[in-house]
Amino acid sequence: MTKTYAIIGDPIDHSFSPALHNTAFLFLGLDCTYIAYRIPKGELEYGIEALKKIDISGFNVTIPHKIDMMKFLDESDTECKLAGATNTIVNENGRLKGYNTDVDGFLDPIKKRKIDSKDSDVLLIGAGGAARAIIAGFSKEKVHKITIANRTRERAEELIRFAQEIGLKSDYLDLQSAGEVVNRYKFIVNATSVGLKGIGCPISTRNITKNSIVYDIVYVPVETPLIEQSKIQGATIIYGWEMLLAQAMKSFEIWTGKPAPYEAMKLTLLGRF
Ligand code: ATR
Known part of the structure; x- marks a missing residue:
């Protein structure tokens, strides 16, 4: 049958x-x-x-x-x-x-590239539905700290508590400050809907470097403005479709x-x- x-x-x-x-x-x-x-x-x-x-x-x-x-x-x-x-x-x-296959599904493209995330600092932009699985994934990998940047601070605070409950160091940045200090982070993950349909970039990419790993959860289009601009800065790119x-x-x-x-x-x- x-x-x-x-x-x-x-x-x-x-x-x-x-x-x-x-x-x-x-x-x-x-x-x-x-x-x-x-x-x-x-x-x-x-x-x-x-x-x-x-x-x-x-x-x-x-x-x-x-x-x-x-x-x-x-x-x-x-x-x-x-x-x-x-x-x-x-x-x-x-x-x-x-x-929950979102958790390991998120980690999979990182592992495929043989990138080690243990002890790294992560900048997670966004505090919506996708963010929890990402935080859970990084907690499995024992990252050093996850900084959450979000337009609405209250939503980020809720996720910071969630991250801390599952044993991760976590703090908050507003979107503008996140753009200024982005070079301090190994991973930059966009979990907002900004970039969808090719419109907008969640943070300034000026300070993204060739050492940055930029992972954009948005998958339509494949090349979001964040990805396009981060490529120009020489960053390693991980696509949302992956x-x-x-x-x-x-x-x-x-x-x-x-x-x-x-x-x-x-x-x-x-x-x-
Ligand atoms: P979900 O992922 O649960 O569907 P959502 O409402 O679609 O949640 O929002 C996803 C994320 O995109 C949120 O972090 C949201 O920021 P807020 O918490 O401040 O709403 C973010 N987001 C959506 N549009 C945005 C915009 N124009 N600028 C900045 N962040 C935005």
Whole structure:
């Protein structure tokens, strides 16, 4: 019988996940299909019941449900517990097990480049949904300190507390000061939505150097203004699509137990930008 997988969230119509996973299923000749299922905020419980009724094999979870979904899990992995959020669910006869592939998906492109993050200083720009998995990832890697720069200080303070709770040194900078002292950080990660559709740069890039590693979570366009300008400064670049692809591959591997077809999935993803 065909196995069905899904992504749940709202909005969901522009998600790349159905194309990525269906490519991988086809490529490996698996009798599986992956759908997008919009569940608005406040309707998560009903949505999950509906998914159980169609005997869903597994699903991904995106905005706005990554944190709320934790309440509905029967079991969760270490990364879920660390991040306080889940993005990948396995359904075994109505028992839901949660995973968080955003955490290792974020780290994957860093490790692929053989970059050591232990004891480094990190400048994390942004305090929205993506930031928690990034902080959880860096805590696994035992970085020295994570400085959070955000337009709204209160949101950053909340994440600073979260980082400290999971054992990381953490402090705050406003966006302007962050641009001035950016050269003190090995990693500069953009987790804001600034740069989306090619508009805007979250901080000044004047002081970015060739020793900087600039990781932009924004993946549309591939070359954001932050990436373009950081390249000119000679920085090492990590693209947002690499994290998107890595987290999808890890979900796929949890569900199927098979290595995800990297090249096929990458072609599908980059072909859609
Ligand atoms: P989520 O990631 O949970 O969807 P979001 O509301 O999309 O959250 O915001 C993501 C991040 O982008 C936040 O850090 C947000 O800053 P605020 O906390 O101050 O809202 C940041 N952001 C969005 N637009 C921005 C802008 N024009 N300038 C600076 N930061 C911005």
